[in-house]
Amino acid sequence: MSSSSDDDDRIPFSRRPEWSDVRPVPQDDGPHPVVPIAYRDDFRETMDYFRAVYLADERSSRALYLTTEAIEMNPGNYTVWHFRRLVLEALNVDLHEERDFIDQIAMRNPKNYQIWHHRRWIAEKLGPEAADKELEFTKRVLAYDAKNYHAWSHRQWVLQSLGGWEKELDYCQKLLEDDIFNNSAWNQTFDFGLSYNQEYSKVRYFVITRSPLLGGLQAMRDSELSYTIEAILANPQNESPWRYLQGLYKGDTDVLVSENQVSEVCLKVLKIDHSCIFALSLLLDLLCYGFQPSDELKGVIEALRKSEPASSDDKLASTICSILEIVDPMRSNYWAWRRSNLPSKAC
């Protein structure tokens, strides 16, 4: 089988003088391999030479070069990466150079676990001085694909292990302004919020002895709440800020219920968009937690019920479920189930 057209000028290892002393170790798939792979010639040869240096444990610069070729063909091979790290350590290679190599290969394979793991290994070795470069690099990857899971994971690790939190909220804000549907950035904002809270509350804990945690959380919540409401109103069909809003009150439903702005944003949205399932489902949750609806809210919901007139004993929560059954056909069975399982305290 011929090699791919990109590599037409590639010289096989067998014709390279610097490798003439190495006897390649061929792959032994056994007599009856299952799902055998139709390896290309250059792939097979490169791996045969890799096996030879790996078995000989040859930690040399030519071995490093060989791993570069093997990785370019085969970036998921964790054995090759592992050996490369052994060689890098043995040769005491400047890891800034290694990072440049990863910059290139990661941009071409932005969703490869092994490459990101290797990058983390380098950054860990370089320590806090690497933080800025790492944040810069993930920013570049996220500029191509703002939802790249590996890049966000790496970014969180950098922030937690090497630092650089200062500008993080600004960065997420910027990404959200560019693409308000970016759930990854919403998540990061949340994570930032939590870390910020923890730091903030830790400091307050030593300074002020009374309810430091609550004070910290509430301070964060207020500013986050207005930002989130703004995002919801800008685009009520976007699920992410709705989830984020509820997340701000996770485990603290009493506060959620008593925060007027939450039911108000639902009302505002429903006046413009009668079938917004996120607004309806949030209202439903509020009612299940014991929220007491205003007459205005009741009126708006009743007006949304288009079909049969309300029977007097119908709960508002039940009406919302009925509306959801119609406007959210993907989940109509679920809303029907919610309707028949309403808690007694729901209005």
Place this chain on the structure above:
Amino acid sequence: MDPEGLEFQRERHVLFLEMMMERLPSDYETQEINHLTLAYFAISGLDILGALDRVDKDQIASWVLSFQAHPRTKSDLDNGQFYGFHGSRSSQFTIIDSEVSTHNCSHLASTYCALAILNMIGYNLSNLNSEAILISMQKLQQPDGSFMPIHFGAETDLRFVYCAAAICFMLNNWTGMDKEKAKEYIVRCQSYDGGFGLAPGLESHGGATYCAVAALQLMGFINADVSSKPAKSMVIDVPLLVEWSLQRQAVNGGFQGRANKPSDTCYAFWVGGVLKILGFYHFLNKGALHRFLLSCQSKNMLPDLYHCYYSFAALSLLEEEGLKPLCVELGITAINGHVWTTDVVIGPIRSSEAVHEKS
């Protein structure tokens, strides 16, 4: 047949997998390191399609077993290496002694795939030296409860917690892991929106959520919870998780892995499987999902093994005619194995579904 004229073309899929068993195209060489996983997709795919009679089971058994890493002596089990299965020949070097791996790169995911394949072809797992796998596996568990997949280090996340749990479950022996610690790690991965991220603090993701819920199910933390306890005493927030999962069904009927992302066939299994395990599968729109999956059936291009496999698995959840039922939390068919067809696992799932339907 579907009203739109779409039909599941079982025979064509069997033919495709038989072709893949014969020879994988060159494009798969970049996945050579996961050779056992590729085999798992092809063999388990044939199993779901009810066509496992087309393969040579003895050949497969000896091929899979040839990837196992063996310690030389019992004391090797303390050397920090993991004695599981290698992913492929390029991570396995058995030159010096036919029984001893000189360069041990065995991997949790490959070990899961190896055990799953061995089971589906009817190999008796009690013939394996499971003690070597389980004892050496303990060293892979991290102080936070997560697992790294290989002894010399790699990313640690929910994928490998799942693999570890599935391995212990299939070997019917939990000495390989500290279940409580693993549970704590999983709980920390549940995000504010109810789904699970691959690691604590990460965005909710369909695949990660499957790993979390299936692992909890295998470890026995969900059986007891969903069926008999009130919501507040559960280890995870189930109502929020159910709503997040159902919300992943997009307008085209397919499932997305994350909010505001396009639908993809594999999430019909990952997220659908979560709902199935929790007993909420009957709440999704089955007709719409069925139409979506059939619309993704390849007509004249070779599909990839991964998406093909999870489409079959998803259609099995939908009880497509001619497909075998799954043991969802193990990701393979339910009727071949001898361990998990007992009431220990299957029973409570049914009863939890009954509870929801009743209430």
